[in-house]
Amino acid sequence: MPRTKKQELIFSLLMVFFMVYAMVCYNIALNMGGMNYAVFGAAFxxxxxxxxxxxxxDFFFVSHIVKRTAFKIVDPEKENPFHLVLAISAITVMWMCPLMSLAATLLFKDAGINVIPVWIQTIAMNFPMAFFWQMCYAGPLVRFLFxxxxxxx
Known part of the structure; x- marks a missing residue:
């Protein structure tokens, strides 16, 4: 886990890339009716x-809230330190998924007056993917690369 501001920056740049790229691919695939090679290029x-x-x-807002919350839930002195990693990962998704779903709704979905219902639907569609992608793939991969x-x- 990052210990300095420089390390936090590197870790965040990596994690955000792997999460955003995967989630953009996922949403494009949903809109296109399935996954194909064109999705990977369109995602860029x-x-x-x-x-x-x-x-x-993430870097300037969510990470501070996430760390405070995670350290209230998990005491790394008394528990397995990996529990802190899991808490940070889960709480990050709980914050970032609604925020990024709002951004996607406003920027890419022609919601019109239905912004709130479309945003809620977008969260519902994105949350399971974001959670499992973070916990099973992006999180372990980024920690390894880091x-x-x-x-x-």
Whole structure:
């Protein structure tokens, strides 16, 4: 886990990339009626917009709330430190999914006067994917890459 501001920056840049790219691919696939190779390329167009939004939200707002909340739930001195990792991951998704779903609703969905219902539907569609992608794939992969990068620096 990151210990310095520089490490937090590197970790956040990596995590946001893997989460946003996967979620953009997922949403494009939903809109296209399924996954195909075109989704991967199309995702880069939305990534250019969604990546900075997600990074700014995560790094300057959500991560502070997440850490405070996670340390209230888990005491790493008394519990397995991995419980803290799980808490941070889960709470991050609980915050970022609604925020990023709102951004996607406003930017990419022609919701008109139905912004709130479309936003709620978007959260409902995105949350299971975001949660399991974070817990099972993006989280472990980014922690692995982060350890490799920090050993080399």
């Amino acid at each position: 167009h939305e990534l250019i917009i969604m990546y900075p939004i997600a990074f700014l939200l 350890r490799k990068i920090m050993r080399q620096s």
